[in-house]
Amino acid sequence: MSLSLDFTNMMGAALPHGAGITAAQLTDASDAFAKAHAHVHAMQAELGFLTLPVNEALRDATLAVAEQTRGRFDDVLLLGIGGSALGPIALRTALRPPAWNTLSADARGGHPRLHVLDNVDPATIAATLARLDLSRTLVLVISKSGGTVETMAQYLIVREALARAVGEDAARQHLVFITDPEVGALRKIARAEGITTLEVPPNVGGRFSVLSPVGMLPAALIGIDVKALLAGAADVMTRAASADLATNLPGTFAVLQHIADTAHGRSVQVLMPYADPLRDLALWFVQLWAESLGKLRSDGTPVGPTPLPAVGATDQHSQVQLFMEGPLDKTVTFITVKGRERDGMIPTRHADIPELSYLAGHTLGELIDIEQRATAGALAARGRFNATLAIDTVDAFHLGALMQTFALATAYAGVLYEVNAFNQPGVELGKNFAYAMLGRAGSEQARAEWDALPKPDPRYRV
Template identity: 35%
Template sequence: MANYQDKNWQDSMRIKLDYNNMMSFITGEEHGLNKEQVEAMADQIKTAHKQVFEKTGKGNDFLGFLDLPEREKAEVERIKEVAKKLSDSTDRFISLGIGGSYLGVKALFDALKSPYHNELSREKRDNKPKVYFEGNNLDSDSMNHLFDLLPSSPSDKIEDKFSVVVISKSGGTVETALSFRLFQEKAKEFYGEDHNQYIVAITDESKGKLKAIADIEKYQSFVIPDDVGGRYSVLTPVGLLPAAIMGIDIDQLLAGAAYMKTICESEDWQNNPASMYALLQYLSYKQGRNLSAMAAWSKGMESLGFWYDQLCAESLGKDGQGRVPFTIVNNRDLHSRGQELQDGERNTVVTNLFIEKPNRDITFQKNQEDLDALNYLEGKTVKSMQVGALEGTNYAYAKDKRPTMNILFPELNEFTLGQFFYMLEVATVMEGYLNNINPLDQPGVEAYKKFMFANLGREDMILKFF
């Protein structure tokens, strides 16, 4: 039995929400939330919870993400089979996508793989390919730099071979579609008639431009479910196939999400981390804190913050309301954003993402000369220093009556990440329902696309908007 299937191990890996520093007994009555305020919201948070899990709230036809931990199990074996074929036969993997078709995958890669993954030998990469992300911008310099890494002529060497996964529900998103056409041409030049063995499409089940291309070219394809929006799709093939190609354990990822699903389904709202996170952010927003910083206390977690930026902004930023999320990395940004958060306007809630046990630690050793005067740190680990930094930062904020929360990861692994994704997806929808908005559409994003298409000369849009 794998460790992630053991209940005791699962419980030891449960992520925790610590919100003491949001409360008035720490941050004072003027700036903190008191017990009475929170308890007065009991009926509203219970209603929001019911709207989510009974699928009766606004946008409920896009609540399919709730069932993904169990539903995607049927597809996992095919995903792993295709992933193995690509990772065994190619040494460069290119993931094309934007928004939800990119950010979740990038978050998984950055959190679970070495930051120097592409510089390692294939053996030290566990025989997995180097990983590249494109199709998320209109940036010719970036694409050309990646083209420079691809072979200029056919070769049988594995180090020259590359694979492409293109992710787009419609196939009409210009950033991804344009990139795909260019990388598809590169694949055809290199592989010839066999190029379809090295390209996989993740798209709609039956319609759209990418689906049509996949059918014509006979690409392997996987389905983005109709009832799952892009920013909620990390636990569909959108996230699972690229993750499996990278060597990430997708069974454990789904197991973590399933574990958190059970916790989030609980009607005991005060012990439900999704309910409490939604409620505390909602109440803080109503008190004028319209900015929310996600502070990643690990470089590898920065992309988790970027993933949440999209989830929060695209779900809650509408109808003239919504808090503005942004991501920082500490200790790095204590030397920049830290000044603003400590001494600027009182308009921000900080959520710390903190790993309690690193995969590898470093113990500081004594140096005979001690020219840098650091021998007082002898015997301390880098992690213990980071704990001191977190505690010191939270204390400084609390002393000045500035609210913070901690999301604590016992370790950073697939199981804890599965929990994190699921918890914040549920919390975001609940917060939207507390604000009486539809957290599952994105009219503002659609507006920019239409005007951009018109500006680029697409005739149907020119006629409509000019």
């Protein structure tokens, strides 16, 4: 078993005054889960992420593009935002050595660095272009729709810089677009100019796209084992075939978080890996959980848990005070990694100083694991819901498994919350206001709505 979830500390039996989830609540949820399971797994045509792990054609197309570029580039510059950036960043942090971009080419095994531009701050783009040798840089432009405003703006600037650096014709050899197979601006440009493209299947939403070329191409370029990632995800799909809650890990995660929120007021849901390589996985999860479940239900009720990223042991010195003593409105899901007990031996020194001597002979691996268990126990002792997701090791197989676990849990949770987990209607208004201010054609109605908003009131300014 590669993944396991211990949720003893979510249950009333383990918490003071029995104030946790009851065995009856869990039993009652089994039926609801069985329906959610049937609903989700019947939607293979609409939910492309379910079959990405076994989409060999897409995988092979991705690997072929990676192969074509081998040895030609020292740097990969990824232009993308949201789901187009968070997955690749999470994979780089988890599966490459720390500070990858500072390592020598040798230490990188000849693979390129990977830089991600996921914002439109002018200072960042200027500094990034100033430090890259564009003649040795491959630029990935990733936008599902092919028209994301931030990514298009980045693209126009980077394309111009590339053309200046290597010439208009050669610039095309430095570009790969990852976008919809048919529609959108990027597809149009690619067709007109013969730029290499990979597709995001139309039935795969941005935040569910990490196992499509969106995540797989950057991963392959920097030497991550893409086949192992997909195998880990495929393994999760096999295990999740059963609608029996007692054996379905993603389902259990979804059901527990849903009950904790809706029946126990635990609406802030912390994901807290005790492992540096998984720091950015928590940020990837935040988008997945927040953007999928934070919705107006069809009756107009606003619902959805608030995911909160953390990292252990670091956050024991930041957020854990709040988790321990603040309002009883949170769950904490730890992620732990097995097999580190012998890593990072702490040497004997200053044996006369009690604050240090007790550490000698222990390892950092022991310490980080002990701290996680201590924090979990302390939270439970204070009535704070928590669960521990354990993986055997941080490798491509387990990353693929973790990501597919959370993606599947999100789909189940959408059914439990009675929302559409696969759209994001809430961001349209702000987008339209921005279009109006930028003078984009067709945004006259948004302009009128914008102009009608209350203006900054000088009384409410300090």
